[in-house]
Amino acid sequence: EIVLTQSPGTLSLSPGERATLSCRASQSVSSSYLAWYQQKPGQAPRLLIYGASSRATGIPDRFSGSGSGTDFTLTISRLEPEDFAVYYCQQYGSSGWTFGQGTKVEIK
Amino acid sequence: EVQLVESGGGLVQPGGSLRLSCAASGFTFSSYAMSWVRQAPGKGLEWVSAISGSGGSTYYADSVKGRFTISRDNSKNTLYLQMNSLRAEDTAVYYCAKADQPIRFLGAFDIWGQGTMVTVSS
Numbered sequence: 001e002i003v004l005t006q007s008p009g010t011l012s013l014s015p016g017e018r019a020t021l022s023c024r025a026s027q028s029v030s031s032s033y034l035a036w037y038q039q040k041p042g043q044a045p046r047l048l049i050y051g052a053s054s055r056a057t058g059i060p061d062r063f064s065g066s067g068s069g070t071d072f073t074l075t076i077s078r079l080e081p082e083d084f085a086v087y088y089c090q091q092y093g094s095s096g097w098t099f100g101q102g103t104k105v106e107i108k
Numbered sequence: 109e110v111q112l113v114e115s116g117g118g119l120v121q122p123g124g125s126l127r128l129s130c131a132a133s134g135f136t137f138s139s140y141a142m143s144w145v146r147q148a149p150g151k152g153l154e155w156v157s158a159i160s161g162s163g164g165s166t167y168y169a170d171s172v173k174g175r176f177t178i179s180r181d182n183s184k185n186t187l188y189l190q191m192n193s194l195r196a197e198d199t200a201v202y203y204c205a206k207a208d209q210p211i212r213f214l215g216a217f218d219i220w221g222q223g224t225m226v227t228v229s230s
């Protein structure tokens with residue numbers, strides 16, 4: 001099973017700042033089958049990025065994904081008030097699907 | 109509008125059973141693999157089970173293998189999760205989720221239901 005480790009656990013930033021979230025896999029993720037989700041309290045997760053770098057439908061271009069192999073990054077170029085939430089990475093290329101433990105982006 | 113609506117959650121005693129349902133609308137249900145994902149209170153996301161569009165292939169997390177059964181009725185556009193031998197650690201919100209691409213089994217989850225709470229406690 002591929003284990004995904006996200007860092008940092010919590011990111012404290014101000015609106016307008018840039019957020020950089022990391023997701024590291026215990027082994028290579030095949031064909032960049034890596035996704036990112038956003039979850040707000042009391043809500044279901046929302047797909048942001050799939051295939052490591054493709055934005056899902058309706059996702060603003062301030063969200064971008066990059067990386068390959070075992071190291072992946074989600075970048076939010078300028079944080080808007082609605083972006084403060086928990087973010088999860090997920091791989092779907094081997095032995096089923098696994099999620100990282102999440103990174104909380106909170107208002108500083 | 110593409111929509112998933114879960115039902116069937118509730119309070120059950122340890123060792124008991126429960127069947128969750130997920131009603132789908134707004135897309136060609138039989139063309140898409142579907143999954144169940146759960147989230148224990150205050151915890152992260154855990155994938156539970158997946159099923160291909162035809163229902164011919166199923167996949168389970170080790171934590172539920174042999175206790176949970178995923179199935180679908182494409183004539184009713186409905187996904188199911190039969191949960192037996194429930195344990196306290198199965199307590200969670202259970203979400204159904206749709207694969208982002210038709211036909212392909214492996215994929216991200218582009219549509220999620222609102223979730224249904226399952227509580228296992230005596």
